Amino acid sequence: MSFHHRMMLQRYGLGCTTSLYSEVLFDPIFTPIFTAVLGTGGFAIGASTITYASLASAIATTAISIGLQALLAQAPKPPKPEDGRAPLNQAIPFRIYAVGRTRVAGARMMWEAKGSNLYSVQAIAGHRIKSFNRFYLNDDEVTVVDNVVTPLTTGGRYGAGSANVRLYTRLGANPETPYAELVSALGADGIWTNDHRGDGQASLAMRAHNADAQDQQTAFPYGAPSPSVEIDGAYCWDFRDPAQSPTDPSTWTWTRNSAVILAWHLCFNEFGFGLDYQKALLPVIDLWKEEADICDEDVPLAGGGTEKRYQCNGWDTTENGPKSGLNAILATCDGHLVARGDGARILTVGKFRESRTATLTDADIVGHNIQYGVLFEDECNRLVPKFTYPATNYTSCDTDFFEDTDAQIAAGRVLTMEGSYEWCHQWRQARRLGKRDWLRQRQEVKGSLDVRLSGINAVYARWVRLETPKRLPKLDGKLVENRRSIVALTKGGFTMDFIEHPDGIDDWNPATEEGQQPPVPPAPNASEIPTPVINLIQAKANGGSVYIRVAIIDPEDGSLTPVVRYRVADADGLGTPGAWVEQPNPSAEPSGGYIDLSTGNVPTDKVLDIQAAFIASNRRYSNWSVTETVTSTSDPTPPAALTSFALTGSAPRLGHAAFAFSTGNDSHVRSVEMYRVPSGSAFDPDTATLVGTRAVGPSASYSFTDGDDTRTNLFANGGFDTDTVWSKGAGWTIASGKATHAAGSANSLLQTVTLTPAGTVFRYQFDVLDLTAGNVFTRFNGGTVVNGVARTANGTYRGSMTSLAGNVSAGFNESSTFAGSVDNVILYPETPSCAPQGVWDYYAVPLNGSDVEGPYSGPVTVTIV
Template sequence: MAHRVNPFDDALRQALATASRRRSYNPGIGAFETATTQEIVAEGWHGAYRWPVRKDPIFTPIFTAILGSGGFTLFGTTVSYAAIASAIATTAIVAGVQYLLTPKPPKPEDGRAPLTQPIPYRFWGVGEARLAGPMMLWEAVDNRMYSVQAIVGHRINAYTGYYLNDDKVELDGNTVISPDGDRYNDADPVRIYRRLGLTPETAIAEIVADLGAEGVWTSEHRGDGQASVGMTCNAPGAENFQKRFPYGKPALSVVAELALVWDFRDPAQDPENPATWAFSKNSALTLAWHECFNPFGTKRDFRKALLPVLDMWQEEADVCDEDVPRAAGGTEKRYECGGFDTTDHDPKSGTNAILASCDGWMCERGDGALLFVAGKFREKYVATLTDADIVGHTVQHDVLFEEEVNQFIPKFTYPATDFTTTDTDFFEDTPAQIEAGRVLPQDGNYIWVQQWRQARRLGKREFARLREKKRGTFDVRFTGINAVYAPWVRLATPRRLPSMDGKLIANRRSALSVSRGGFQMTWIKMPGSGPEIDDWNPAVDEGAAPPVPAKPVSDGIPKPIIDTAAAISGSGTVYIRLALVDPNRSDLTPALRYRVADVGGGVPGAWIEQKFPGIAPDAGLIVLNTNPVPADTSINIEAVYIGSNGSYGDYSDSETVVSTVDNTPPATVSGVVATGGVGQVALTWNTPNSGNYVATNI
């Protein structure tokens, strides 16, 4: 049986054989501009496609032990050939259109309601975000409800806001302050307890006191290293439930400053001592934390990933912290980041979201070091690719009509609308829209961005790249490895690609591809010569802040207005007729209650309630008649409206009516004498001799 040759080994043998041959330049090299990569490879670099090969480096970095060792300089750092023996891949910018094709974290709206899964995934987050997390406890005992929610699976910095369903609330200690005097008021208080996720943590004593004896929630339920919140609330009576809890059972969500990160610019912070770390929204710092320190991240060794290129990371963190002027005055940081993810997603979804927040580019070197460049053009990060470095290419000079983009809409998370996904003003190319005959929109998803001006800056950069349209791939020899490790590349290709000679491209993604000669690079043309991508005029480019819609404020159940109250007698009985002003609300049921004003010793009697479902208003009034009431006595009467869910509004002002059976008025009093004095007056009179006389009103 013949020995089977591994295609990879065979390719390397051919490369070795080719490296030993000497070639001479053939003027026919101009055919590179029109020939396909397959044609060039099929010719084996003979004929019209011949190129002078001085030293083929394909096998040099792979077989350093055999063919020697060496190194090259990259952005001031010497990298040995041995360091690239493993696979090399880069992750470029993931904004706009590219972001649609990458793994993404949950939408901000997905974190507003507590999860009730039996075995939920863990949450983690950076910057500031609103989230509710999964339920760890939900119990109701008598009229009291208890809940505990896991916010994220790591320590956080602080809680900065609280929501009960859609109501933003504030706390007095642990007690929710009623926003309107009715909801969550002191009669039925709601209390919220917070834990930051220390190790060890402390169990919520108030819940342990009530549920610990049964073993439901004991002092051992600490949640070490896990940020959590607890809540207790008392259930009111049925008539007040809707008033106290208008959205049903309260669902708690919080706004929190999440991960503490290592700021490698601060000498007081120790990467091996998280107690020295601090909270930050800086995109570079959060990316470093996610890649190296996040318990649910990629868990790289910071000694390999960060320390060899620490100067680079420090510079990029400073870029993110640069002050950018606002049109209305003042400044904001260039790039900030805030959001959350769950452990059912690959860690790369978090990486992509952070990179999108800063128009970032990241590359993993063969030695494990992470190169990172934030979205600000600098010439020192530009490498060069020559005709000699490229062994194959594809170029797309334009895009298909269905891929055309003439309007770009940045989307971000807006704290002013309670952390919802919101659009900024869009960017558009009006002449292109006229030529196309319609608007061809594309969204830019920056869901971990919370500054609308930052979303606009990112959108402007992406739209400028999209409008360039020219893009493609290069098969790059190992001689072009510096370009693989660079975010931007300037082409020196007068023979292979004359139309791109001298042009600047963005390295969107590069990966090791020995079968293609070394690496394959995916690129897109940059607008202008490079610095133009950073052009930003706040007065012109900033646009307007997204509108914050006013929240409709419910009037609730109105308080009845009594028009008249009178005693109606007949056949020896008497009842009270109450006329209410019609509130024009078909969802309300009118009701009243009455009692004897004094049953003896100044003590009123018990209230008697009467409801009137289905009664129709007449001439702007709702007329209610009570059942027969005690005769010839003073009756207190009040009205109330009941909502469709059975909740009661406020009672009307009380009216007092004398329930006289005999409608014939008594004779008038006589002999009225008033005697004055200092600060007082004495009145005397003679009562009439009438059987239906009860009292005299003064």
């Protein structure tokens, strides 16, 4: 009996009792835990058994940014961003992990003086990282060229007289490369040898050489230099990219996507939760892809351009445990994480969708505790979003706050609450997250519901509609948000803490809600020149070329010349950035508190790193600004849909499928990509199989073939149109366009064909007709006989067989009881270029010159033999 059938019978049985019971849709997302709770003590998934005790914890939990502060005040938190300025000094320091782009000093592994040199090594992260971007000595940002700190922006610090500082880095390869200069100086004493490689450990080494006595105070005004770095942290498995494998970290990419980083932390981070991705992610991978795509959505900015909706950047130590990082990541995306009964995790980021909404009825609720107002001690009339600001060298910073002045007057004072988004580095993102928490905090309807087992779908959903005209008439038809749910069998099944879902929580008007960029206190470098603060960056297409617009905050000093520089973030396809290209803007004038700068034409359709600096009249440079990233899209207009897309040729299609398509009168179309997915599956270009790309132009027709169109049927008279060619054993007859066998004996129906060389894979297809008893199967005869799968019912069958030495003929054999017919038989040798056997849906996607996708055409369904 199937699982679904058993569940249906159970539902009908419960419906006949006196217990209240609502009908439940037994969907594949939620039923595993539902069946467990109805059992007697636990349930098994594969070889593992899950007991009730393992369920007696939070099933669904939201980000602890503000909404759960009072309930979970002791929740672990990552280190403050300011802690990344100085290395940890401990005998056995805690390990560090970092995601996105952040500043960190790590933990000191070695600190040794020898002669006039000071040597140090710091463990930056306990895993492989992408890159070291910027370097700091104490609070001075320094420029490093060929491992040497140059005096370009230091005004003599770290380079006066005979003093110099060298910095060396390792990204955390396994095995890693020793620091040769340190080994040469300290190896003989056994302090630092070639065995001190730090496999899998990203690290930073320093050698500081003393200055002469008269220059020492100039070179090292703060004493021994303390290094810290801005890094691009962990590589993560982006499950949307079919070229990446969860078992091969070398295929992973660096990312700031909150959903992708959360998946890494749950399953792949050595210092995370250590979940099995096959249980935690794969059963619900489509849901994770949806959330990752939402995180990557472009949100418009008030001054032009866009930024990604949810990005995550930060670091933590193992002192705090994995929950600390989990809370910080969820806070960056207003996340809601569900722990399903079979081990799967379901993430829902902050964007309302009906697809993530469930329903609770009167029959599903056995108890409630509703609060229709806000207690004085819980009242908040001002919310201050806090984030980490790279422009102030990675310190905690406030954005413009949200407040209710009428409520402040009524309360007689300002009641402030902070929204903590420490792993958020974009001030606009912090404002968007703050708005969501502010609107929730202002909601007066809150409480908890005791939910029966029949309401389990709602326990897992982020949003719940209440159909409660009898139990909760005031909330009938209302939408509430599930903030936290736990298993509570003594209360009927589950307890759900909820809050009424605020209207307009997803609305965002940049012009009125973005607020002002947080001020950056003047922080001149050693050359007494302030560092520029970038307000926004925008790629501007101009007749097929692209330039970059950069808006910086006016320093109110007309003697400074602003300069912009850019580089290709990945110049060689291996992650190595290109050379910087500088573009001075001496004629740029302030307007409205900002200075608009621009580059010349930049490489098109590339990911670019952008920085800005000021040049003083003495030609000294300020520090370069925080690195921003932009894609130089030359054509943002998507192409029009194809005017036609159809299958050509006729069945049977041996190892290939041929198509014809036409483009419309559209100047933007430049290419068409062809994709293949299993028939009936949803189409997603990020996960579908790309089978080819065709360069195209407007108003033209094209053909495309997927697979090997040279294959032919080895069987002659495969339709049994005549009684020829085939060697018939006893019981076989050929008539009426088919070969028929009468029960009584088992004999072969064969034809001599070429089955060499041995080891060749042959594909076959045939129809079984009129079967009333027994079975029939394909066969290779001669030498070592090869038999195919026995078929016991009417239908069309496809498969493959591998020939062995001595095989000289092919056809069919059967059980002695087989009574039926075969027809339309096909056999051909498979080649590596053959399209896979089966039933497939094909799609065609037009693209412009910047690879912006237009509307897709399809599906066109094809059966490939």
